[in-house]
Amino acid sequence: MAKRAKSRLEIAAEYGISARTLSRWLKNKKIQISNGLVTVKEQELIYKVFGEPDKNNQNDSKSPSELN
Template identity: 50%
Template sequence: MSNVKTRAQIAREFGISRKTLYNWLKEEKLPIKGRLLSPKEQKEIYEKFGAPENLPKKWRS
């Protein structure tokens, strides 16, 4: 489970609050539930919103 991330970690990568991330996911109707995000869910987020610059190349499109 070392590859899972919390919503807070993902929000921090984008430089936004957890609430803003929640709103983004809701507006885009991404079916992501729970606090812990699997690598698959993380990839969906990065593909939808663009990967933050500080991410490894494997996560960027």
């Protein structure tokens, strides 16, 4: 569970994807997040939609369909 605000790059790294890919995922799911750091509440929404990132495979690329 999220405990602090994070950058988009940090969240993308948790999923093993680029920040640009994360932006595409969010756009495809029509999730809008504020500019700047991603709040704890926004992170919870991201993790709910895409699932909690696998801590063991943070460098593996995954498509959104593989996360659902």
